[in-house]
Amino acid sequence: MAAPDIPVNIDEKLAMLVELWSPRIVGEINDLHVKVVRVEGEFVWHTHDDTDEFFLVRRGDLTIEMRGRDPVSVGPGDFFVVPRGVEHRPVASSACELVLIEPKGVVNTGDATDLDLTAGETWI
Amino acid sequence: MAAPDIPVNIDEKLAMLVELWSPRIVGEINDLHVKVVRVEGEFVWHTHDDTDEFFLVRRGDLTIEMRGRDPVSVGPGDFFVVPRGVEHRPVASSACELVLIEPKGVVNTGDATDLDLTAGETWI
Numbered sequence: 001m002a003a004p005d006i007p008v009n010i011d012e013k014l015a016m017l018v019e020l021w022s023p024r025i026v027g028e029i030n031d032l033h034v035k036v037v038r039v040e041g042e043f044v045w046h047t048h049d050d051t052d053e054f055f056l057v058r059r060g061d062l063t064i065e066m067r068g069r070d071p072v073s074v075g076p077g078d079f080f081v082v083p084r085g086v087e088h089r090p091v092a093s094s095a096c097e098l099v100l101i102e103p104k105g106v107v108n109t110g111d112a113t114d115l116d117l118t119a120g121e122t123w124i
Numbered sequence: 125m126a127a128p129d130i131p132v133n134i135d136e137k138l139a140m141l142v143e144l145w146s147p148r149i150v151g152e153i154n155d156l157h158v159k160v161v162r163v164e165g166e167f168v169w170h171t172h173d174d175t176d177e178f179f180l181v182r183r184g185d186l187t188i189e190m191r192g193r194d195p196v197s198v199g200p201g202d203f204f205v206v207p208r209g210v211e212h213r214p215v216a217s218s219a220c221e222l223v224l225i226e227p228k229g230v231v232n233t234g235d236a237t238d239l240d241l242t243a244g245e246t247w248i
Binding site (some may be wrong): 003004005007008009010011017027028029030031034051052054056072073074075077078079080081083084101102103 | 127129130131132133135136144150151154156158175176177178180182196197198199202203204205207208212225226227
């Protein structure tokens, strides 16, 4: 699927999601993908060695735990960038809707090996 | 100024803006800057030959006119990516607040020469 050449409404895309923790691509900026994802519960600890990862919270509250430092709490209208190489685990105690931005080809589970949680590159 | 290592609230940053059409940097993702800007009226026609430009509307309505194709209307919660090489002009009939994402070093006026509108690279 090609990048859309019309405006994309983030909430409409979020409403189309079926599975938790399964990011879907909604746009592209150069070599990056813009994705939406709905999460709840705890993800796996993982690291992206070669890229930062941008999290923008649209609805709900996200805690990002990071190895070796205090967790951060990211609320609606907040964004946080996990620096490359920092092992992290997103956690949401209730449903939370996010926009992610990261390079094309980045796997959501990074270096982790829990294949049940690994999402493919799918547009929505 | 270094990139923040805490969550950034977009609305708080937008509230700190003083001038129209003067993007301020609020974060970074790899070689990109995340910026906020408040706009009203017509910007200059310009082109970024080497990069796409991401516009996310937080408040208000933005029209993006593009040479050779119909304009698009971008409302709250919508994003639109102007492809590289496409001459464009953002227009807002009333106050509009945006998040922009584009590579570090990109000048807001692109190839245009209206230096009064050209913003430096300033964090807020």
